[in-house]
Amino acid sequence: DNVKPEANSLPEYDEVFNTIESYQGMTIQYLSYSKIGKVMKKISQLDDSHIPESDGQFKFRERAGKLVTQWHAILSASGKGADGGDGAATNGTGNAEDASPEAGAAPAEPEAGEGEGDVVMATDA
DSSP, X not given: OOOOOOGGGHHHHHHHHHHXXXXXXXXXXXXXXXXXXXXXXXXXXXXXXXXXXXXHHHOHHHHHHHHHHHHHHHHHHHXXXXXXXXXXXXXSOOOGGGBOOOTTOOOOXXXXXSSTTOBOOOOOO
């Protein structure tokens, strides 16, 4: 719970952050389904007592804060506030094909990845 991650785990976390930071298809549905925005916000607000000293190399809190800001812009552009308001468009054009699900409807679950419980973000191929 209130345990610092071990320094030898940080390169693995860096890989996860790199994957998330390079993903270009983020939508409101993905943010809502995965709750990754809440996770990143929590990381960005962690107290120094929860951060390994070697984080200066990886800057996880700073990177998490940048992702939260970037995703907040997606929510704002769509008219859906950070509090989960009722905006209809994703980070696309606002056309019907880009619209979010009807109010109260859960977004479709992405297909499972290799490991059970993995959340895979589908692309618009």
